[in-house]
Amino acid sequence: LxxxxxxxxxxxxxxxxxxxxxxxxxxxxxxxxxxxxxxxxxxxxxxxxxxxxxxxxxxxxTQVSTAFALRGLFEGEDLFAGALALGGLTVEAVLGSRSPFDARIHAARGQKGQIDTAAAYRDLLGERSEVSDSHENCEKVQDPYSLRCQPQVMGACLTQFRQAAEVLAIEANAVSDNPLVFAAEGDV
Known part of the structure; x- marks a missing residue:
């Protein structure tokens, strides 16, 4: 800038x-x-x-810097939503298991972004499908790590987006000019 x-x-x-x-x-x-x-x-x-x-x-x-940062945040959030959808579609396309998205796994870790991301994948994938049913008698040990770790990786991203949103909301609503006038106290 x-x-x-x-x-x-x-x-x-x-x-x-x-x-x-x-x-x-x-x-x-x-x-x-x-x-x-x-x-x-x-x-x-x-x-x-x-x-x-x-x-x-x-x-x-700092209005201009804040506006650019907010624009970046909003674009990042859109990309995150797209990546989440693509991750879910990839699990379906490769006949992946839903077990890596089990709520208990993520609750044990306690990371809010990870918990919420795993829930989003469960919502996207649904409880059952022909794909999930295909795993009932499946001999495959595990899906590729890149599919299984989506809640952890995307959850960390979600946590960062949330933190950035919190900081930028404060900045967007802050008084950042100079000098500050405190009218009630009659002070500058």
Whole structure:
């Protein structure tokens, strides 16, 4: 992210965005570059008139970094859901066993992401199918490790997604501008 100082603020990207909000510079609206005043007009908006502290508040925050991080999180969650579905389909395609997804196995480990991922696989695969029935008198010792360890591996990913979501929710709702004004106490 060019022009960002991170914790001190996304100064350059926020300055570009804020310039347009003030009716200055150029903006891209529906793929077309135009003067900021025209873009605001087309969007049904008027330029901002700033009061004390508002200019600094527009520039000194982590909104851009947070937005990019959230976008990455949402895309990652979509990819995770797709990988989960593909993992379940792979188990079915190779006539794999459902036993690696047994709730008792994952409860014994106690990892919430792993427990929830194993449950998701059980939901995807269902309790019984022609595939699961084929294992009743099966001589195969075990499925390939890459299939059996899906709840552990994907569960660790799920735990990381959840942690990132928690941190980013706090950041997205945090006050990150400068200076902070505590109106009730009359303090800056």
């Amino acid at each position: 060019k022009g960002s100082v991170g914790a001190s603020g996304d100064l350059a990207p926020l300055a570009h965005m804020s310039l347009v909000l003030l009716g200055e510079g150029k903006a891209r609206y529906k793929g077309e570059w135009m003067e900021a005043t025209e873009a605001l007009k087309v969007a049904g908006l008027t330029p901002l008139t700033l009061a004390a502290k508002e200019g600094l508040a527009l520039l000194n925050g």
